[in-house]
Amino acid sequence: MTRLLLLLAIFVASPALAADPVTVASPGGTLTVAVGVNGEGRPEYSVSRLGRPVILPSRLGFLLTDAPKLERNFAVAASARRSVDETWEQPWGERRFVRNRFNELRVTLEEKSELRRRLDLVFRVYDDGVGFRYEFPLRGTSAGVRIAEELTEFALAEPATAWWIPAFQWNREEYLYNRTPLSEVGIAQTPMTVRTESGLHIAFHEAALVDYSGMNLQNEGHGRFRAVLTPSSDGPKVSRTAPFATPWRTMQIADTAGGLVTNNLILNLNEPSRLPDIRRWFTPFKYVGVWWAMHLDKETWGPGPRHGATTANVKRYIDFAAANGFRGVLVEGWNEGWNDDWFANGRDFSFTKPYPDFDIEALARYARAKGVHLIGHHETAGNIANYEAQLGPALDLYKRLGIDAVKTGYVADMGGIQALGADGRIHFEWHEGQVMARHHLKVVQEAAARHIAVNPHEPIKDTGLRRTWPNWVAREGARGMEFNAWGQPPNPPEHETNLVFTRMLAGPMDFTPGVLSLEGRGQPIQSTQAKQLALYVVIYSPIVMAADLIENYAANPRPFQFIKDVPTDWAETLVLNGEIGDYVTIARKDRNSENWYLGAVTDENGRSLAVPLAFLTAGKTYRAQIYRDGPTADYRGHGKDIVIEERLVTAADVLTLTLAPGGGEAIRFVAGGR
Numbered sequence: 001m002t003r004l005l006l007l008l009a010i011f012v013a014s015p016a017l018a019a020d021p022v023t024v025a026s027p028g029g030t031l032t033v034a035v036g037v038n039g040e041g042r043p044e045y046s047v048s049r050l051g052r053p054v055i056l057p058s059r060l061g062f063l064l065t066d067a068p069k070l071e072r073n074f075a076v077a078a079s080a081r082r083s084v085d086e087t088w089e090q091p092w093g094e095r096r097f098v099r100n101r102f103n104e105l106r107v108t109l110e111e112k113s114e115l116r117r118r119l120d121l122v123f124r125v126y127d128d129g130v131g132f133r134y135e136f137p138l139r140g141t142s143a144g145v146r147i148a149e150e151l152t153e154f155a156l157a158e159p160a161t162a163w164w165i166p167a168f169q170w171n172r173e174e175y176l177y178n179r180t181p182l183s184e185v186g187i188a189q190t191p192m193t194v195r196t197e198s199g200l201h202i203a204f205h206e207a208a209l210v211d212y213s214g215m216n217l218q219n220e221g222h223g224r225f226r227a228v229l230t231p232s233s234d235g236p237k238v239s240r241t242a243p244f245a246t247p248w249r250t251m252q253i254a255d256t257a258g259g260l261v262t263n264n265l266i267l268n269l270n271e272p273s274r275l276p277d278i279r280r281w282f283t284p285f286k287y288v289g290v291w292w293a294m295h296l297d298k299e300t301w302g303p304g305p306r307h308g309a310t311t312a313n314v315k316r317y318i319d320f321a322a323a324n325g326f327r328g329v330l331v332e333g334w335n336e337g338w339n340d341d342w343f344a345n346g347r348d349f350s351f352t353k354p355y356p357d358f359d360i361e362a363l364a365r366y367a368r369a370k371g372v373h374l375i376g377h378h379e380t381a382g383n384i385a386n387y388e389a390q391l392g393p394a395l396d397l398y399k400r401l402g403i404d405a406v407k408t409g410y411v412a413d414m415g416g417i418q419a420l421g422a423d424g425r426i427h428f429e430w431h432e433g434q435v436m437a438r439h440h441l442k443v444v445q446e447a448a449a450r451h452i453a454v455n456p457h458e459p460i461k462d463t464g465l466r467r468t469w470p471n472w473v474a475r476e477g478a479r480g481m482e483f484n485a486w487g488q489p490p491n492p493p494e495h496e497t498n499l500v501f502t503r504m505l506a507g508p509m510d511f512t513p514g515v516l517s518l519e520g521r522g523q524p525i526q527s528t529q530a531k532q533l534a535l536y537v538v539i540y541s542p543i544v545m546a547a548d549l550i551e552n553y554a555a556n557p558r559p560f561q562f563i564k565d566v567p568t569d570w571a572e573t574l575v576l577n578g579e580i581g582d583y584v585t586i587a588r589k590d591r592n593s594e595n596w597y598l599g600a601v602t603d604e605n606g607r608s609l610a611v612p613l614a615f616l617t618a619g620k621t622y623r624a625q626i627y628r629d630g631p632t633a634d635y636r637g638h639g640k641d642i643v644i645e646e647r648l649v650t651a652a653d654v655l656t657l658t659l660a661p662g663g664g665e666a667i668r669f670v671a672g673g674r
């Protein structure tokens with residue numbers, strides 16, 4: 001009886017009808033977003049495309065640790081609109097110019113209770129995607145906001161297939177992608193990419209993850225996903241002082257899989273560059289390094305008879321780099337602290353003390369005399385307390401020596417980051433929690449002040465912050481080449497065709513391709529040489545490694561020529577074909593010449609792809625330098641069968657690419673023909 005009365009009371013107390021939602025369409029009218037509150041005053045939004053629902057009404061809000069939740073009893077107090085259509089220039093990238101064209105809707109919500117708290121929802125609607133964020137204004141909120149959970153939902157209107165990796169697992173973001181019905185997703189990391197039954201491609205992610213914790217997506221059933229923020233050791237998942245804005249929650253939406261790749265939503269939602277003159281001190285480059293030998297266990301990071309970072313060995317790499325046009329030489333294992341237990345605690349790492357058999361001063365001089373730069377390495381083992389205590393002097397040392405790029409590393413299991421808390425004690429944190437969002441930006445900013453570029457491994461996810469801080473040039477954040485050395489299992493042939501449409505939507509990856517030997521540590525690499533070359537075009541990064549041992553390049557001079565020729569900075573990028581997890585062909589135009597490059601990769605299935613060369617400038621003749629799988633090529637033991645040939649082509653030609661099982665094809669189109 002009392003329950004019935006209560007229900008009646010709730011029913012009477014809530015307005016019978018919600019006010020009409022406020023809507024905003026994208027500039028070309030493709031997407032429409034509706035924002036409003038339902039009958040209980042719960043904020044919600046929905047998305048439709050060309051009149052068909054894509055995202056059904058989905059809730060918005062927050063649980064707080066020290067105040068009533070922000071989730072119901074709201075009314076729309078105000079709304080405002082604005083439109084932007086601008087084009088901005090990247091310092092380097094997949095394309096030089098980026099168009100930023102959207103309609104924005106700002107909805108101010110106000111609680112109807114005596115709390116009268118306000119929350120702004122800001123939606124930016126593009127023809128190929130939607131971004132929205134929450135803004136906490138000062139009014140009505142106490143300045144300190146402690147978020148227990150974000151209640152953002154994404155309710156897919158249609159059944160779909162999903163490509164995803166699990167969140168909160170011990171090996172962080174280094175998992176093979178699952179391809180499952182949407183209904184079988186558990187808790188996924190982002191980007192999570194789906195293809196709906198009607199063929200729409202949607203990638204869920206976030207942009208501008210600043211001073212907040214990373215978002216994961218939990219399957220709540222019936223196509224509905226809810227944000228799950230990464231935990232923090234001090235209770236609330238996010239602690240902030242109002243006013244502040246959350247990261248953007250993003251949905252890239254396209255007819256084709258390739259439409260996700262050429263989408264600029266994530267970059268556009270980030271703030272403009274804070275380093276407008278960066279091209280004066282950094283330009284994209286390729287590098288070799290003392291690295292693969294350690295993963296093969298031929299050399300060691302730590303001191304001893306097989307120590308890799310010796311003065312003599314590094315000189316060999318510098319000579320090789322100079323002779324073959326590589327700007328960078330990465331050296332790992334150069335500094336004290338690589339004891340047997342380094343990954344368990346990381347507390348012995350010194351970032352200023354080289355091992356005695358590594359003459360850093362002499363090597364830096366030797367490199368610079370040959371136009372080569374050493375690339376620094378700061379493996380922290382996740383002990384950021386130890387790293388931050390040395391950060392200034394560590395970067396000063398590099399600056400003094402002309403070492404203008406550093407690879408950082410955070411090898412630690414989930415929840416294994418060691419950070420210094422406000423209480424002066426060590427706290428254990430997650431790689432994608434708020435503490436790490438702050439840490440990475442701190443390193444990037446300290447490095448920028450010294451004109452040093454940063455490339456973190458075991459990083460926080462990429463959310464497009466390279467637009468604001470372009471010295472954050474690349475990162476790892478997925479299974480890279482190293483898994484082919486020792487991974488159980490190694491990367492299967494479909495891996496890169498998954499990465500392109502998932503992880504790579506977030507931003508550049510330091511994948512470290514180019515292992516022409518096709519040999520891991522006692523296990524074959526499931527690839528072909530032609531595919532190793534194609535990866536230089538397919539996987540974008542402004543810094544790209546030629547990962548193999550230099551003696552293996554010396555032994556394979558003909559395919560190595562492509563690695564020497566391929567640039568790492570592009571004027572334009574086109575996806576010519578592709579299906580997630582199956583195959584993809586990408587064409588990119590060099591930023592510094594009229595040349596084009598093409599890379600195609602396939603999964604375990606061989607296939608033929610007809611590729612019209614319409615992207616080339618009409619009327620021009622190009623010399624197509626083709627690196628393709630030979631007739632017996634196969635990732636199961638015949639990866640070195642490669643055919644290298646040249647022919648003249650024009651924009652009117654159609655090339656048929658024949659990819660071997662697990663194979664690929666790389667082409668350099670040299671403008672000007674004969």
Ligand code: NOJ
Pocket residue numbers: 291332379409411457458476482
């Ligand atoms: C993992 C990184 O991905 C790899 O590139 C590096 O060599 C090791 N950590 C050691 O720092």
Ligand code: CA
Pocket residue numbers: 494581582603604
């Ligand atoms: Ca496949």
